Amino acid sequence: MTESNRPPTGWRHRVHEIIFEADTPLGKAFDVGLILLILLSTLTVMLESVQTISASYGTVLRAAEWGFTIVFTVEYFLRLTSVTRPAKYAGSFFGVVDLVAIVPTYLSLIIPGGQALLAVRALRLLRIFRVLKLAHHLEGARVLWRALRASRYKITVFLATIITLVTILGSLIYLVEGAEHGFTSIPLSMYWAIVTLTTVGYGDIAPQTVWGQALASVIMIIGYAIIAVPTGIITVELSRVSREPISTQACPHCSAEGHDPDAVHCKLCGGTL
Amino acid sequence: MTESNRPPTGWRHRVHEIIFEADTPLGKAFDVGLILLILLSTLTVMLESVQTISASYGTVLRAAEWGFTIVFTVEYFLRLTSVTRPAKYAGSFFGVVDLVAIVPTYLSLIIPGGQALLAVRALRLLRIFRVLKLAHHLEGARVLWRALRASRYKITVFLATIITLVTILGSLIYLVEGAEHGFTSIPLSMYWAIVTLTTVGYGDIAPQTVWGQALASVIMIIGYAIIAVPTGIITVELSRVSREPISTQACPHCSAEGHDPDAVHCKLCGGTL
Amino acid sequence: MTESNRPPTGWRHRVHEIIFEADTPLGKAFDVGLILLILLSTLTVMLESVQTISASYGTVLRAAEWGFTIVFTVEYFLRLTSVTRPAKYAGSFFGVVDLVAIVPTYLSLIIPGGQALLAVRALRLLRIFRVLKLAHHLEGARVLWRALRASRYKITVFLATIITLVTILGSLIYLVEGAEHGFTSIPLSMYWAIVTLTTVGYGDIAPQTVWGQALASVIMIIGYAIIAVPTGIITVELSRVSREPISTQACPHCSAEGHDPDAVHCKLCGGTL
Amino acid sequence: MTESNRPPTGWRHRVHEIIFEADTPLGKAFDVGLILLILLSTLTVMLESVQTISASYGTVLRAAEWGFTIVFTVEYFLRLTSVTRPAKYAGSFFGVVDLVAIVPTYLSLIIPGGQALLAVRALRLLRIFRVLKLAHHLEGARVLWRALRASRYKITVFLATIITLVTILGSLIYLVEGAEHGFTSIPLSMYWAIVTLTTVGYGDIAPQTVWGQALASVIMIIGYAIIAVPTGIITVELSRVSREPISTQACPHCSAEGHDPDAVHCKLCGGTL
Secondary structure: OOHHHOOOOHHHHHHHHHHHOOOOHHHHHHHHHHHHHHHHHHHHHHHHHOHHHHHHHHHHHHHHHHHHHHHHHHHHHHHHHHOOOHHHHHHOHHHHHHHHHHHHHHHHHHOOOOHHHHHHHHHHHHHHHHHOOOHHHHHHHHHHHHHHHHOHHHHHHHHHHHHHHHHHHHHHHHHHHOHHHOOOOHHHHHHHHHHHHOOOOOOOOOOOOHHHHHHHHHHHHHHHHHOHHHHHHHHHHHHHHHHOOOOOOOOOOOOOOOOOOOOOEOOOOOOEO | OOHHHOOOOHHHHHHHHHHHOOOOHHHHHHHHHHHHHHHHHHHHHHHHHOHHHHHHHHHHHHHHHHHHHHHHHHHHHHHHHHOOOHHHHHHOHHHHHHHHHHHHHHHHHHOOOOHHHHHHHHHHHHHHHHHOOOHHHHHHHHHHHHHHHHOHHHHHHHHHHHHHHHHHHHHHHHHHOOHHHOOOOHHHHHHHHHHHHOOOOOOOOOOOOHHHHHHHHHHHHHHHHHOHHHHHHHHHHHHHHHHOOOOOOOOOOOOOOOOOOOOOEOOOOOOEO | OOHHHOOOOHHHHHHHHHHHOOOOHHHHHHHHHHHHHHHHHHHHHHHHHOHHHHHHHHHHHHHHHHHHHHHHHHHHHHHHHHOOOHHHHHHOHHHHHHHHOOHHHHHHHHOOOOHHHHHHHHHHHHHHHHHOOOHHHHHHHHHHHHHHHHOHHHHHHHHHHHHHHHHHHHHHHHHHOOHHHOOOOHHHHHHHHHHHHOOOOOOOOOOOOHHHHHHHHHHHHHHHHHOHHHHHHHHHHHHHHHHOOOOOOOOOOOOOOOOOOOOOEOOOOOOEO | OOHHHOOOOHHHHHHHHHHHOOOOHHHHHHHHHHHHHHHHHHHHHHHHHOHHHHHHHHHHHHHHHHHHHHHHHHHHHHHHHHOOOHHHHHHOHHHHHHHHHHHHHHHHHHOOOOHHHHHHHHHHHHHHHHHOOOHHHHHHHHHHHHHHHHOHHHHHHHHHHHHHHHHHHHHHHHHHHOHHHOOOOHHHHHHHHHHHHOOOOOOOOOOOOHHHHHHHHHHHHHHHHHOHHHHHHHHHHHHHHHHOOOOOOOOOOOOOOOOOOOOOEOOOOOOEO
């Protein structure tokens, strides 16, 4: 173990325990406080974008924003110093999210009119997922994740079919309706095909000729029916993952895995588990 | 058993039997009558809100309303007097609903223009659920309820993901489209993101730039695909709950349960089932 | 067996064979011809309602309509005479549908301006379901029907919950938005709540205040999530029905049904199947 | 084996290996290149339909289009010459798609204003499906396909019910709302019924009378509920197909089936499988 990889000791160790773990009372209090701060700061970002509120309470919101940014900046540096490999943390998904949560406020000082950039701060909400370490929810997330992973090939095939369908149906409706009924280009017609196939149906563009409406009817019924496919895929995988032996106990004699959680004898060699 | 906890006797006992139970002919008649009254009073509330009807039949509806309120008030006090612990009933879910069903009408006497409050009376409809004691429906409700309860952690994870997704996608579309295309604030943009993700698609706000429509397409396809997740969760849990009572045969030797329906030997002790 | 219940003989028997059965070549030809006639007559009804077509080809369509009506009238009387109990047929579901298919055209002679009544003739399409006797499709329909029947209590609970939800949410949005934003009455607000909960989202009425949009967001997410419930119910029941013994073999000794597909002896009387 | 059926040899054999197979490095490179070309050519078709882009970069896009067409033409003839039976390839699904991908560009030389025909070239995207020979995705597609095939009778029944429902509900709303509220004909009313039943809900036509809205509410709830049916069908079939490859090995001692694929001992009699 090299010098730089040794786990931090002393105050850095205590900081690590508070920030990254939730076993101690102080660690738990830190987590709850952080969740509150993240929610409040996200709320601030939202309210700031509402013109009537921004006009009346602009100064208060700006002040709060700087308060949150400074707290998050301190937290970011504490995280950097308390982990064994700061570079690895900075490059990780949550390291980047942590940085993105504070940088826009500082940038707004340098770039005038960088208001738009501030909306990026809504990404802060993602940080809440790291704090949520509650066992039950993690188990739920794990099962969902494994089911999604297991069905990724089927979902890829499904999405490829959807995209092809959208391209061809969008081109067809462009042919049938044309620019005079609002279908001014193939990309726009594809956008309409997605709006229709997913049963969203804004109605900003709608077919007006008989053939266009007939084609739209076909697209709608297709969209209505094939929603069944991803649902079926996910259900089957979720069902399989849920039924999977949670017991990862291996047979001590032949090392076989996959026994029922309540099995006493190995189903391959007959030895006692 | 203290004095106050003793079950009511005499006429209070008979009232309890009629109001709270459905075994006797009188109890059944009371239930049917109550359901009719609840439906009629809900209909009265609805019709009263329609201006053309309210203008012509206002007096009749008002009279009917007072009639229902007086009957429900009498019923409320009968319930209070016939139960063992009146305070517990008054504080229970249905106790509060029963009170909310009668209070607004009386309040409308005191507070002028308390018309709005009257719409609260639609909550009366909730009372119908207590009256429905039919066995088959209760069984159906029980299975649904257990499946929902069993999947609560997965559904929490799913909802948290949806809310985070909506916040981030709403902020993104606010950046991309901006106030000039109707996306005047982040909360409004989040509202639009919910309208789009859930495939409702009002069309009151719709993206108009190419990038906005591209982002909207992604949101729609996400919304179209992830509906599969809650469906999968509920289906798997419903399937498990429905299968639960399957073969409750216990091993006669070691009393272990949970054998496959076609098992011949106990998987724990090997004895013949 | 009384006189009137005896099965028809002679030409009435032959007519019955052609009209009601599909085993003979003539019976099959009759079915195919009838399906074509039903489809054509439904198409005629549709085209007649299109003003531009009705203006140009009105006479042709009217003539075709009378042709279809006369053929269907002859068929109706042939059915009446060839069945054992004409009254029972006339009162059955398909007997009524057959009558409804021909009556409006005759009525249009008597009642001037009974144009609206003619749209009722679209019910003719229902007749096609009787003709479809293809084994595979019948099997598919049978499985669907049994799954729907088996889940009727759970679906009733689900629908009751939806209706209560719609009443309460409709009243709430009426309180929050009010007549000045288009929510002019509780029934209309309930209509909006249904449009939103089922994710249809016309957009003819849409919330405009912040609280209205917040409430709408909750309704949308509820609607998006609880669609999972009926889906789960049907899936579980379909899965159970599909696994059920398809064997419809009845015991030759005691006529009992419901034996396992691999059963050799009747489970009730012990006789060999 | 006749002369014409002998597999090509020499350079024709090598061309076949490159074009139709993906085992050799050259074959893989050809596939990747072809996918890129197809995507680029589809993009060109799309961009050409956007007026602002077409005005500025028309010449470049036209040139690219001719480039793609020439490459695809060469590829088409190489495929024709390298397969054993050219006629069979030319008549196959992908043979026709390959031809449709190149013909419109040549036709645009002869037929002036054949611009519309060019949108047909979007069908080129279909060709990508032939190139995708990745094992995992093929397996996913195979499972989806078998599930869809297995449920075709139930889906036919479902679609027939939907179409009948749409015809009858469309005629009803035409009766109830009539031409003065936008429901100008039965076909248009059926289009509206599809828009509503599939929960798309454009809002270009919406019921305005109380009875129309009541009928619409019923259609929406039906549409919301019966989406469960195709989902259930596909889920059950997908689940069955996914479970299929499970070892159909029967126990040689007691003939019991249904063992886990990795089981060594029969779970009923204990004998070695």
